[in-house]
Amino acid sequence: MSAAGSPGSIRRRLVGQLALVAALLSVAFFFSLRVVAERATEATQDNILAASATSIADAVYSDAGEIRVEIPYSALSMLGTVSEDRVFYRVIVDGRTLTGYDDLPVPEGRARARGPAFATYGYRDDTFRAVVVTRALSAANQARRVQVVVAQTRLGLAAISSRITTIATAIGVAFFLVATALSAFAAQNALSPLNRLAEAVARRGPKDLRPVTAETPTELAPLVGGLNGFIARLGSALTRSEDLIVEAAHRVRTPLATVRTQAEVVHLQMEKPENRAALRQMIRAVDESSRSAGQLLDHAMVTLRSDQLETEEIDPAELLRDAIHRLSPTAELKDIAINLHLPDTPLRVQGDPILLQNAVRNILDNAIKYSPADTDITVRLTPGSPCRLHFCDQGRGFEAQDIARLPDRFSRGSNVEDVVGSGLGLTIVQDVARAHGGTLEIAQNPKGEGACVSLVLPSY
Amino acid sequence: MRLACLAVLLSFCAPLAGAFEIEESRQYPANGSVTLRILSTADADVFEPIIEAFQDQNPAIAITYDVASSAQVMTALYEEGAQYDLAISSAMDLQTKLANDGLAQTYVSDATGLLPGWAKWRDQIFAFTQEPAVLVLNAQAFTGLAPPKNREDLIALLRDHADVFDGRIGTYDVRVSGLGYLFATQDSRNTESFWRLTEVMGRLNTRLYCCSGDMITDVARGELVLAYNVLGSYARSRLADTPGLLVVEMDDFVSVMLRSALIPKTAKAPGEAGLMIDFLAGMNTRPALAEETGLPPVAPSTKEDESVIRPIRLGPGLLVFLDTMRRETFLRSWTSSIEQE
Structure with a gap:
C-alpha cells in the first residue's frame, strides 16, 4: 500500500x-x-x-x-x-x-x-x-x-x-479468491479507458499537436478537455513564433539585398583603399545576415512541413541531379568539381520534394562552402532499402568532438569560425531525415581529408 | 476391623490375587524386561499359537496369559481395577461397557486403521475374529430327518418329533454364560421366533451348558441330537476328528460374535498391548495361524446388516441388555420358558 x-x-x-x-x-x-x-x-x-x-x-x-x-x-x-x-x-x-x-x-x-x-x-x-x-x-x-x-x-x-469448520474455511477462502480475482478484473476493466487514453497520448510523435480524440468516459472528459486546450494553445504559440521568424527573415532579407546592391555600387566608385576595405567588410556582414535569414526561413519551413508531411513518389537520382545543377555555378566559382555516381536501377522514395530538395541543397551548400578551391565533391546514390545519399568533400572535415552535436540548432564546428554560417544547415537536414523516417549520418572522409554526410532514406 | 486391615494388607502384598477367579495362567518368558499381561476368555490352548507367533516377531516381550470367564474379566477390570495390559473377551457387551464407562485406552495405528468400521468402537475396542452362532447336529440321530434351515423349521421339527428330541437338546445356560446371554438377547432382538423356540425347547427338557465345547462333545457322543447357538469356530475345529457332526448355519440370520481386545486404563505396558492388537488385527493375513487356532479372522469384505450373516454391532445398543432391570426381566422370562416343571 x-x-x-x-x-x-x-x-x-x-x-x-x-x-x-x-x-x-x-x-x-x-x-x-x-x-x-x-x-x-x-x-x-x-x-x-x-x-x-x-x-x-x-x-x-x-x-x-x-x-x-x-x-x-x-x-x-x-x-x-x-x-x-x-x-x-x-x-x-x-x-x-x-x-x-x-x-x-x-x-x-x-x-x-x-x-x-x-x-x-x-x-x-x-x-x-x-x-x-x-x-x-x-x-x-x-x-x-x-x-x-x-x-x-x-x-x-x-x-x-x-x-463444518473445514468446509466453511474452504468456502470462505474460495469466496475470497474469486472475489479478489473478480475485483482485479473489474479494476482492470474500469481503468481500461484511462489506459487507452494514456496510450493514445504516449503514441504521439514529438511534434503531433492534434487534439486527443480517443473515446473517453465522462469522468475523464474534463482532463481530456484541459489537455486539448493546452495542446491548442501550445500549437498556436508555436505557429506564432514560426510566423514571427518567417516574417522577420522576410523583412530583413529584402532590405539587406537593397543595402548590398547599393554597397557594391558605392564600392565601385570608391577609390581610397581603406574605404573599399570597409565596404567589403560591410558586404560580407550583409551576406552573413542574409544567409542566416534564409536558413531561418528554411528551418521554419521544414518544421512546418514536417508537421503535416505531404508525400509523393520521388526519384532520388533526379533530386540529386537537380540540386547539383542549381549549385554548380557556385561550385564553378571555386573550381570545385561535383562528381555524381548513380546506380543503374531506378529508385523510388516517398517524400516531400520541397523538403528533400532543401536538405540536399543544404548538404551540398555546406560541402561547397567548406571545400578549398580546386577540389572534388563526390555524390553517390547507393541503392537498397534504405537507400543512401552520400556526399564526401575534401575540405577541412569535422573535429571528432563536434560530430555528435553538429545537428543541434545553432551549433557549429569548432574549426569554422572564419566561414560565414548560421549553424542551422545540418539541423534542417536532420529534421527532414526524421520527418521521412530516415537518419542523418556524419563522419570523417575515410579516404583522407574531408567530411562525409549521408542522408539515409527508406526506399522501395 | 481386623479383617478389613488384613484385606488391605493382602491386596497390597498380592495385588495379582484379586477376588476374581483365574481358571488358568500361563507364562511365556522372554529375554526382555517387559511383560505383557493378558486377561482373556479364550482357552490357553487355543491362544497359544498366536502368542508364539507374536513372540517370534517380538522376542523381547514376555507374556502372562490368564484365562477367566467373561463375567470374571468384567469383575477384575470394572470392580477391582486389576492391572492388565490387554483384555480379550468374547463378551462384546461387557467390552462395550468397559469402553463406554471410561475404563479403556484409545489406541490408533496403521493396522487398526485397516479394520472395517464395524470391527472397532471408539478406537478402544478392536475385534479380531468373527465367530458365528450355529446349530450342531448329530448326523446319526438325524437319519430320516431333514436338517432345519431356519428357526421356524427348527420349531416345527422339534414339535413334530418330540420323541426324538426330548432331553437331547442342548443350549447355553444364559444365566451362567455371558456369550450365551449375548446370543440369546441378539436372537430376541432379531426374531419373533426366539421366545416360541425357547418355550418349545423348555417343553423338551433342554439341557443347559456353560460352554460350547461341552455341548459339542455331547453331540459328538450322541447324548445330544442337536445343540443350539454353539460357537461355529469351535464346532468347525472339531469337525475333522469327529465324524457324524453336522454344522448348520441358519438362513434367516446368523448372529456373529466378534472376539475383541481392549487396553484397560490401568495398563502398565500399553505400547506392547498395542503391538499385540496390531498383530491380532492382521490375523486375516495369516491364514495358517487362523487355521491352527480355529479362530476365523475379521474379513474386511463382510458387510454389516447386508446379509443373514450379521456381526453383532458394537456400540451403546449392547448396553441395553446389561441394564440390571432389563437383564432381570429377560432372565426371568427365559427361565420360566426353559424350566417348565
Whole structure:
C-alpha cells in the first residue's frame, strides 16, 4: 500500500480495497456459517437425545404395584448410529434411582412445562450433553414421578464441527479468491479507458499537436478537455513564433539585398583603399545576415512541413541531379568539381520534394562552402532499402568532438569560425531525415581529408 | 476391623490375587524386561499359537496369559481395577461397557486403521475374529430327518418329533454364560421366533451348558441330537476328528460374535498391548495361524446388516441388555420358558 500522501496506483488501491471488503465478507460468512451449522447439529443431537429418553420413559410400566422399565434396544442403539459417543442413562422414580448409572447428574435446565430439559456438564472426565424427560405414572393408585436422564459425549458433535469448520474455511477462502480475482478484473476493466487514453497520448510523435480524440468516459472528459486546450494553445504559440521568424527573415532579407546592391555600387566608385576595405567588410556582414535569414526561413519551413508531411513518389537520382545543377555555378566559382555516381536501377522514395530538395541543397551548400578551391565533391546514390545519399568533400572535415552535436540548432564546428554560417544547415537536414523516417549520418572522409554526410532514406 | 486391615494388607502384598477367579495362567518368558499381561476368555490352548507367533516377531516381550470367564474379566477390570495390559473377551457387551464407562485406552495405528468400521468402537475396542452362532447336529440321530434351515423349521421339527428330541437338546445356560446371554438377547432382538423356540425347547427338557465345547462333545457322543447357538469356530475345529457332526448355519440370520481386545486404563505396558492388537488385527493375513487356532479372522469384505450373516454391532445398543432391570426381566422370562416343571 502506498503512503497516504502519495497517490500510488489507482488499480492497486482499488483491488486492495475490494480485496479487504471481500476478506471481511469471507470472515463474516465463515463465522455465520459455523454458528448456524453448529446450532443445527446441536439441535439434532438434542432431538436424538430427547427421542431416546422419551422412548425409555415410554417403556416404564407398573407391574403389580412395582415400577419397572424395559429399556428398548433402539433407545441406546440410535445414539450409536451416527457417532461413537459414550452413552449414560438413569431412570429415577420419585427421586430414587430405578436403574442405570446412579451418579449421573440430572439436568436442571429451564424445562418447559412438560418438555425435555437439556444441559451440558462434565461427568467421568468428559463433556456430556444430557436430557431429562419427566413422566407421571400411576402405580397402586399412587401418582409416581418418573425421570429419565440420557447423556452422551460430544465426540460426534466435535467431528461434525471440525468438518463444518473445514468446509466453511474452504468456502470462505474460495469466496475470497474469486472475489479478489473478480475485483482485479473489474479494476482492470474500469481503468481500461484511462489506459487507452494514456496510450493514445504516449503514441504521439514529438511534434503531433492534434487534439486527443480517443473515446473517453465522462469522468475523464474534463482532463481530456484541459489537455486539448493546452495542446491548442501550445500549437498556436508555436505557429506564432514560426510566423514571427518567417516574417522577420522576410523583412530583413529584402532590405539587406537593397543595402548590398547599393554597397557594391558605392564600392565601385570608391577609390581610397581603406574605404573599399570597409565596404567589403560591410558586404560580407550583409551576406552573413542574409544567409542566416534564409536558413531561418528554411528551418521554419521544414518544421512546418514536417508537421503535416505531404508525400509523393520521388526519384532520388533526379533530386540529386537537380540540386547539383542549381549549385554548380557556385561550385564553378571555386573550381570545385561535383562528381555524381548513380546506380543503374531506378529508385523510388516517398517524400516531400520541397523538403528533400532543401536538405540536399543544404548538404551540398555546406560541402561547397567548406571545400578549398580546386577540389572534388563526390555524390553517390547507393541503392537498397534504405537507400543512401552520400556526399564526401575534401575540405577541412569535422573535429571528432563536434560530430555528435553538429545537428543541434545553432551549433557549429569548432574549426569554422572564419566561414560565414548560421549553424542551422545540418539541423534542417536532420529534421527532414526524421520527418521521412530516415537518419542523418556524419563522419570523417575515410579516404583522407574531408567530411562525409549521408542522408539515409527508406526506399522501395 | 481386623479383617478389613488384613484385606488391605493382602491386596497390597498380592495385588495379582484379586477376588476374581483365574481358571488358568500361563507364562511365556522372554529375554526382555517387559511383560505383557493378558486377561482373556479364550482357552490357553487355543491362544497359544498366536502368542508364539507374536513372540517370534517380538522376542523381547514376555507374556502372562490368564484365562477367566467373561463375567470374571468384567469383575477384575470394572470392580477391582486389576492391572492388565490387554483384555480379550468374547463378551462384546461387557467390552462395550468397559469402553463406554471410561475404563479403556484409545489406541490408533496403521493396522487398526485397516479394520472395517464395524470391527472397532471408539478406537478402544478392536475385534479380531468373527465367530458365528450355529446349530450342531448329530448326523446319526438325524437319519430320516431333514436338517432345519431356519428357526421356524427348527420349531416345527422339534414339535413334530418330540420323541426324538426330548432331553437331547442342548443350549447355553444364559444365566451362567455371558456369550450365551449375548446370543440369546441378539436372537430376541432379531426374531419373533426366539421366545416360541425357547418355550418349545423348555417343553423338551433342554439341557443347559456353560460352554460350547461341552455341548459339542455331547453331540459328538450322541447324548445330544442337536445343540443350539454353539460357537461355529469351535464346532468347525472339531469337525475333522469327529465324524457324524453336522454344522448348520441358519438362513434367516446368523448372529456373529466378534472376539475383541481392549487396553484397560490401568495398563502398565500399553505400547506392547498395542503391538499385540496390531498383530491380532492382521490375523486375516495369516491364514495358517487362523487355521491352527480355529479362530476365523475379521474379513474386511463382510458387510454389516447386508446379509443373514450379521456381526453383532458394537456400540451403546449392547448396553441395553446389561441394564440390571432389563437383564432381570429377560432372565426371568427365559427361565420360566426353559424350566417348565
